[in-house]
Amino acid sequence: MPSHLLSVDSLSRDAVDHLIRIAERMEPIAQRRKVTRVLEGAVLGNLFFEASTRTRISFNAAFCRLGGSVCDTTGFTFSSMAKGESLYDTSRVMGGYVDAIVMRHPEQGSVAEFAEATQVPVINGGDGPGEHPSQALLDVYTITKEFARLGKPLAGAHLLLTGDLKYGRTVHSLVKLLSLYEPLRITLVSPPGLEMPQHLIDLVASRGHRIETRLNLAESFDDVDVIYATRIQRERFTAEMTESFTELTADFVVDRGFLDRRCSPTTIVMHPLPRDSRPGANDLSTDLNGDPRLAIFRQTDNGIPMRMAIFAHLLQVEGLIEKDLRDVGWFVPPSFGVDDATFQGSGSA
Ligand code: ASP
Secondary structure (H helix, E strand, O other): OOOOOOOOHHHHHHHHHHHHHHHEEEEEEEOOOOOOOOOOEEEEEEEEEEOOOOHHHHHHHHHOOOOOOOEEOOOOOOHHHHHOOHHHHEEEEEEEEOEEEEEOOOOHHHHHHOOOOOOOOOOEEEOOOOHHHHHHHHHHHHHHHHHHHHHHOOOOOOEEEOOOOOHHHHEEEEEHHOOOOOOOEEEEEOOOOOOOOHHHHHHHOOOOHHHHOOOOOOOOOOOEEEEEEEOOOHHOOOOHHHOOOOOOOOOHHHHHHHHHHHHHOEEEEEOOOOOOOOOOOOOOOOOHHOOEEOOOOHHHHHHHHHHHHHHHHHHOOHHHHHHEEEEEOOOOOOOOOOOOOOOOOOOOO
């Protein structure tokens, strides 16, 4: 793996498997059973120029759980970019202050441009509609864990991706990463105008996968293993799109009724989050909360060990993790959520 993580294009299947193995070793720390200090003294710069809860906090927590410290800035208003500073200058300056950088920016390609001016590892935390490589890695980590829990092979699995497949950077990174796996079946369901870019469909097909499109969810999907729902990325719409597109219609809703009627009892539901829970948004329904098929909070929990793995690998401390482990000294609840499925965190059904 190179010294930055800017796109999943830089990852081979071996590199993904390697990161998954490191993430597995991070689980005792992520689940707050063990403490390590391998990054003691190291400082992370977390630069977020777009809204974020999960990515910013989980990169921050992952670095802290490795023993490092974090400095961060949020939004353009309080950064020197508001005074016209270039990505080059900001990057060169930050490289002198911190040991690793996570950056999110509204423009596609901006994080790669930023990374050109520093030798310090840079991780793309989302560049406009471009990519979100750490999300795709934690998604693939989640899929492999869920399939292991259910005793299903990943080869030949059927994944259904729905929602905003045009502007959703998580699905862009995810399909590229999935294309490195044994042949899969991928069904894409999006409203008109929000389809997956054709070059990504072609890439997946050229790697031997079966990729199909559907207009809505109004049919049986009883052989689907994974539903990956996404939010409409309204903030990326052109003026024309804003005028022509109102809301997701009800035939895109993934809810308990859809799962019970049209899917199998072992279909799992993922979403990069946030889900838009406002009335009429028709995003992933909250009526699935507490249902073991809803994997979204296991997915967010998996973000910590995977992001720890990314840091450990980029900062070359992956060989030191076990040398330094201690038991935690504080109270940790048996599960993190009030309605988590019993297997939450344990990795077994
Ligand atoms: N959190 C994800 C992202 O930053 C998904 C989303 O915002 O809908 O891309």
